[in-house]
Structure formats: structure tokens, C-alpha cells
Amino acid sequence: MPISVVVGGQFGSEGKGKVALHIARDKQASYVVRVGGTNSGHTGVDPVRGTIALRQLPASVLAPGTVAVLPSGAIIDPEILMREIEMLGLDASRVAISPFASVITQADKDEESRLGIIGSIGSTGSGSGAALVRRMLRSVGLQLAKDVEVLKPFVQHDTTEMMRDALNRNCWVVIEGSQGFGLSLLHGGLFPHATSRDTTAATFVGEAGLSPFDVKEVALVLRTYPIRVAGNSGPLHGETTWELIAKQAKLPADYKEITTATRKVRRVGTFDAGLVRRAIAVNSPTSIVLNHFDYVDPDVRDNRVSVQGLSFLKDVEDGIRRRVDFVGTGPDILFERAALGSQPTSKYSRQSD
Numbered sequence: 001m002p003i004s005v006v007v008g009g010q011f012g013s014e015g016k017g018k019v020a021l022h023i024a025r026d027k028q029a030s031y032v033v034r035v036g037g038t039n040s041g042h043t044g045v046d047p048v049r050g051t052i053a054l055r056q057l058p059a060s061v062l063a064p065g066t067v068a069v070l071p072s073g074a075i076i077d078p079e080i081l082m083r084e085i086e087m088l089g090l091d092a093s094r095v096a097i098s099p100f101a102s103v104i105t106q107a108d109k110d111e112e113s114r115l116g117i118i119g120s121i122g123s124t125g126s127g128s129g130a131a132l133v134r135r136m137l138r139s140v141g142l143q144l145a146k147d148v149e150v151l152k153p154f155v156q157h158d159t160t161e162m163m164r165d166a167l168n169r170n171c172w173v174v175i176e177g178s179q180g181f182g183l184s185l186l187h188g189g190l191f192p193h194a195t196s197r198d199t200t201a202a203t204f205v206g207e208a209g210l211s212p213f214d215v216k217e218v219a220l221v222l223r224t225y226p227i228r229v230a231g232n233s234g235p236l237h238g239e240t241t242w243e244l245i246a247k248q249a250k251l252p253a254d255y256k257e258i259t260t261a262t263r264k265v266r267r268v269g270t271f272d273a274g275l276v277r278r279a280i281a282v283n284s285p286t287s288i289v290l291n292h293f294d295y296v297d298p299d300v301r302d303n304r305v306s307v308q309g310l311s312f313l314k315d316v317e318d319g320i321r322r323r324v325d326f327v328g329t330g331p332d333i334l335f336e337r338a339a340l341g342s343q344p345t346s347k348y349s350r351q352s353d
Contacts, residue, residue: 002027002216003173005201008180009279010226011236013257013266015291015328017042017059019221020176022334024063030171031096031163032066034058035207036178037075037104037128039195041260045332052088053260056081058176061094070145071159072100073207075128078150085154098159098209099146104131129196160209167214177204181279182226189278193234201283220285222276223292224312227257230264238270250298273319280322290316290337291328300329305340313340 004027006020021044024032034042034057044059045051052062056077061068068090070076076097085095108127134142145151156162163173182188183195197203201218205211225245228236245268246255257266280288290313294300297309317323324337 002170003167003175003205003210003214004029005175005177005204005215005218007177007201007204007218007220007279007283007285008199009182009220009222009276009283009288010180010272011182011228012040012179013227013259014180014221014223015043015289016176016178016221017044017054018291018328018331019219019289019326019334020058020060020174021045021062023219024060024066024172024174027172027174029060029063029066029174030166031069031173032058032060032063033069033071033163033173033175033208034178035071035073035175035204036197036199037126037131038077038080039126039128040179042176042178043260043331051331054084055260057084057088057095058174060174060176061088061090067093068095069159069163069208070095070097070101071208072098073204073209074098074101075104075131076101076145076151077104077127078148082150092153095154096156096159096162097145097151097154099144099155099157101145102131102135103143103145103148103151104128105143108134132196163208163210167210173208173210173214175204175208175210177201180226181282182275187278187282190234193232201285217286218283219287219289220279220283221289221291222316224271224290224296224316225268225292226270226272226275227266227268229259229262230267233267236267236269237272237275240268240270242268245295248298249295271316271319273316276320280320287325288320288322289326289328289334290324293327294329300327310340313337 004023006016008014038055041053041055042059043053044062046062057068104127108130111130179199184199185194186198242256296312299306328334
């Protein structure tokens, strides 16, 4: 009964969508699950349409033959969801929604704006947190997915039963977690600069409506230079600038990353091994992926690894007390860490998603 869970080990934007898509293709997954809300984006590369960023659907739905599941633990913005469904040309055979999933309303977005959390803690203001509060308070008149007319063609009687049947037939399920460990409301350790929910693998499985006994693997995804969203979004170890990273990575001088949800320039910091060790302790991953390696070593774009790249990788592994299993560059490249070897300028075979 195989489940893969993909979880972020920092503050989000580690490349979870890319990794989940890779797993879904490799395992020929039947169902791909997205938990959480629209306060973060996941990116995947489609062979025909190129790079696609999604805020509601899992990026792993770009794998052929998959069905995207938004379980009871999902927080749905109907407008964003329907826009993504239309963009990808999906129908009810490719999208399944739990009748008990929460729904974000304009009133939720207005409430977060009124509370001032966009400025005070760097919230994206997506309404995800306010929607969860209404659900916890059991507010009168609260709408769930089953109550929203535009969602009804996609609502399944029981998404858990649907996935359970697949698992019993040994079909693979990929759970695409959202955001990162450092943003966990419970475990990240940086409250109140946190998101509105827990962001660990165990919680993602529960939100999907499945059992931890079904989990076959947990992939913890990291990036060489962790980011946080713009504004007063909380502590960031060794905060640096995109100008310095662009120079090291041999990218255009004006290079910078923009958040999918808010379209603002991300804050960027240096690798924090302590944060990742805590993420490892809580999530107990079976594999670790380190993305954005070309920020450290631009030679990897030419199928080489430099002294600088190998030194950085060794420092990371020493710091987190675990070996990195996969290294990633760009939006769709993953290769086994062993392919880097231990000598600079070594060749390796890159594996695309």
C-alpha cells in the first residue's frame, strides 16, 4: 500500500512540486494529493506546455494518468482552482474533491487584510488561515466543498475510499505537502511568524485521510539558499541578497526570485543546518533532495562539479548529519548525489523529471 510524501525542510519553495512530479512519473502514480491552501505555489515542467506554476492543484498532476485529489484537509479557493483546471484542460475524471474540504471566501481574505497579518507577520493574505478559523469555530453557515455549486462536478462521495481502493491494488499515491517545516504552526519554532497549520509529513497524511501505515517513503526537499516571503516574515539565517547569489551562480545581475502567490521578491538566506536537523527529527525522511545546486556551483549546468560545489555539499551533509540522496538544478533536473562523486570536475549523468 505505497504512499510517497513530499515535505519541505525550510520555509517553502524548496522544489516540492518538481520532486512530487518526478516521483509520480517514476512510480506511475494513480492519485496525486495536494493538502493545504493557496498560500503557496508548486511548479512543474510539462513536456509540451513548459513550466507551470499551480497554487491549488498538485504539480504532480502533470504526470500522465494521474488524478488530482483535494482531500478534506485541503483549503480551496474556487476561483483559483477553476482557473487552473481550465488552464490544464482537466475534467472530472482527473480531479477529485472531498465534500468536506474547506472553502476560502472573499470574506476570509478581507478578514486577514483587516487583521493586518500581511504586514505584521508576512502572511500572503490568501484567506487560508481565516477559513481554517471559521471551520474550527464551527461557524453557522460555513460552506464546505459540497456546498459550492461550481465545485460539485468534481466532488466525490469519499476521496479516502477512492484512494484506499487504489492502495489495496498496490497503486501509488503521492502526497504533495505545502510550504516548509520552518513555517509549521506547531513545530517550526518561529511562532508567530508561521503559517496557519502544521507542515509536517505526518499531518499531510492525516489531512489526506490516509494512514501512516501506508507510507512507503518521505522525501524531504531542501534548497541551497532558503527563502522567506517578502516583508516581516520572520527570522532568516544569514540573510543575503540576490545580487550576491546571481554573481556566484553566473546569472544576470538583476536575477531574483518572485513568490508565486504574491508576486513579491523573496527574502533569501544561507543554509541553516540546525533548522534542517529539526525537520529531519520530526519527519524522519527516507530520502533528502537538495535543489538549486546551480546557485552554488554553476559548473553543474555543463555536467561538471567544482571544488566549490563539492565543498558546499560536504558542509551541508556534515551539518545535517545525513547524506543527500538527490541533487537538483533548475525547474526539472534531478540526479543522484552519487553521480557527483568526490572529485571536482567529475562528469555525471543528469536525470530529468
